[in-house]
Amino acid sequence: MTHKPSPLNRKFWTPGVMVMAVFMAAGALSIIARFTGGIGYVTNLSNARPWGLWVGVDVATGVALAAGGFTTAALAHIFGRHYYEPVTRPALLTAALGYTFVVLGLLVDIGRSWAIWKPMFYWNTNSVLFEVAMCVMVYLNVLYIEFFPIIAEQFKGRVHLPGLLSGLNSLVDGILKIGDAILEKIMWIFIILGVVLSCMHQSSLGSLMLVAPTKLHPLWYTPILPLLFLTSAFAVGYPMVVFETTLATSSFKLDDEMGILTPLTRITIFLLGIYMVLKLGDMAIRGTYVYLLDGTHQTNSFIIEILFGVMIPWIMLLFERVRKSRKGIFTAAALIVGGVVLNRINVFIVGYKPPLAENTYFPAPGEILVTLGLIATLMFIYRFAVTYLPILQESKEVSS
Numbered sequence: 001m002t003h004k005p006s007p008l009n010r011k012f013w014t015p016g017v018m019v020m021a022v023f024m025a026a027g028a029l030s031i032i033a034r035f036t037g038g039i040g041y042v043t044n045l046s047n048a049r050p051w052g053l054w055v056g057v058d059v060a061t062g063v064a065l066a067a068g069g070f071t072t073a074a075l076a077h078i079f080g081r082h083y084y085e086p087v088t089r090p091a092l093l094t095a096a097l098g099y100t101f102v103v104l105g106l107l108v109d110i111g112r113s114w115a116i117w118k119p120m121f122y123w124n125t126n127s128v129l130f131e132v133a134m135c136v137m138v139y140l141n142v143l144y145i146e147f148f149p150i151i152a153e154q155f156k157g158r159v160h161l162p163g164l165l166s167g168l169n170s171l172v173d174g175i176l177k178i179g180d181a182i183l184e185k186i187m188w189i190f191i192i193l194g195v196v197l198s199c200m201h202q203s204s205l206g207s208l209m210l211v212a213p214t215k216l217h218p219l220w221y222t223p224i225l226p227l228l229f230l231t232s233a234f235a236v237g238y239p240m241v242v243f244e245t246t247l248a249t250s251s252f253k254l255d256d257e258m259g260i261l262t263p264l265t266r267i268t269i270f271l272l273g274i275y276m277v278l279k280l281g282d283m284a285i286r287g288t289y290v291y292l293l294d295g296t297h298q299t300n301s302f303i304i305e306i307l308f309g310v311m312i313p314w315i316m317l318l319f320e321r322v323r324k325s326r327k328g329i330f331t332a333a334a335l336i337v338g339g340v341v342l343n344r345i346n347v348f349i350v351g352y353k354p355p356l357a358e359n360t361y362f363p364a365p366g367e368i369l370v371t372l373g374l375i376a377t378l379m380f381i382y383r384f385a386v387t388y389l390p391i392l393q394e395s396k397e398v399s400s
Contacts, residue, residue: 005089005390007154008252012387020376020383027373030366031108039111042366048354051109053363056348057371058105060205061341062098063136064233068244069095069143070198071237075267077191087260089150089391090248091241096143097378102136104374128207135201142194145183152180154389203230209347217351218288219302224278225347231275236340238264238271239313239333246330248392255393256326265323265332269314272336276310301342301350309339 034042045052072091076084107113119133159173160166183190206229209216222228242261249256283289291299313335322328349361363371386392 005086005393007388007390008386008392008394010252010387012384017380017383020380023369023372023376024380025373026369027371027376030369030373033366034108034370035113039109042364042370044361044364044367046359048356049361052349052361053367053371054105054109056345057341058109058374059102060344060348062102062105063202063205064229064236064340064344065240065337066095066098066102067198067202067233067237068240069098070195071234072241073146073191074195077188078195084260084264086257086393087241087245087264090244090386092143092146092150093382093385093391094240094244096140096147097381099136099140099143101374101378103140104377105371108370128204128211132201132204132208135197135204139194139197139201142190142197145190146187146194149180149183149187150389150391152176156180198233199230202233203227205229206347209352212352215352215354216347217291217298217302217353218286219283219291219299220347220351222282222286224282228275228278228282231271231278232340232343235268235272235275236336238268239336242329242333243337246326246333248386252386252392258324258326261329262323265317265329268333268336269317272310272314272317276314279306279310298346298351301346305339305342305346308335309342310336313339 030042039045043052043054068091072084072088075081076088107116110116119130120137124130155173156176157173159169159176161169161172203226206226209221209225210223213221242264245257245261248254292303293299313332316322316328316332316335319328322332
């Protein structure tokens with residue numbers, strides 16, 4: 001199977017991109033307000049609720065949805081299934097942007113953002129947050145290194161710096177060629193490192209809540225929470241690839257890649273099934289199913305998460321006609337992605353209620369605008385990257 005990704009010959013400033021720019025501007029204004037007026041100026045956070053939307057969505061959800069990068073890399077490069085190469089580059093781009101999104105979210109959320117560098121030098125090896133911080137930092141750099149050959153492929157031999165910088169053309173081109181040649185020989189190291197690091201911090205995010213048994217609702221608090229976070233990341237990896245690829249091919253009118261996406265959904269049946277068995281089995285063993293009929297917003301949210309985010313899409317993917325339908329696999333993938341998003345929101349926001357909290361937490365407009373602005377920025381950069389870098393493959397009619 002021939003796979004030749006290339007920059008897409010598309011108009012960049014579309015109405016959709018302009019809408020993204022508006023959200024980016026609104027988010028930027030909210031971030032300025034956060035750093036000039038303090039974190040309490042734009043949020044509803046308090047001493048009893050020190051984290052909220054930015055941790056639940058910007059960090060925990062961002063990490064989970066970037067799982068398509070390491071799961072696809074493992075499938076194509078470690079297990080030698082090169083048939084899936086056409087979706088590895090967009091999955092890598094999504095992962096790199098997702099983790100960048102996580103770091104930016106942390107910079108906004110941390111009270112003293114200027115001290116974010118301290119874990120690199122002041123190690124607290126007893127802290128789960130330390131392990132998460134180090135893994136995310138190292139893995140983000142690994143993702144950038146894995147992305148470097150794509151940039152080198154586009155600009156090798158075509159470096160034309162303007163004005164006084166033109167004298168550096170040969171130097172920059174040489175760096176691109178040497179760097180690409182070296183990475184071609186040792187890239188397998190970074191691919192394996194990326195998979196290992198991802199598994200470590202995906203599970204560690206679940207470990208964060210093990211220290212809060214009195215603050216997290218029993219439906220989500222469990223000793224196997226790290227395992228559930230890890231298996232849910234595995235389960236959402238390929239659906240995220242399906243979700244992102246379907247949106248991209250539809251938006252840019254490219255070939256639908258159904259020959260690749262359908263086999264991925266068969267793998268998803270197994271991975272999502274493992275997560276479902278662990279989730280329901282843990283609930284049955286601990287007896288927390290007694291809370292399901294409470295009628296509270298927490299139990300209702302849990303039911304929606306399990307029913308629409310796990311059970312229904314798993315049943316859908318059992319049918320071959322759904323797996324061979326573009327709308328069918330997209331719907332199932334969207335439900336799985338939404339289920340994992342809701343799970344992270346449930347664990348870090350809905351199910352998290354400190355006993356001493358006086359008021360129910362709901363994100364302030366400033367928090368929402370920052371999150372929407374970061375998401376819009378992620379989508380904007382994705383659009384820019386696929387437009388000017390060889391990430392996606394043009395339709396056969398166009399490329400021929």
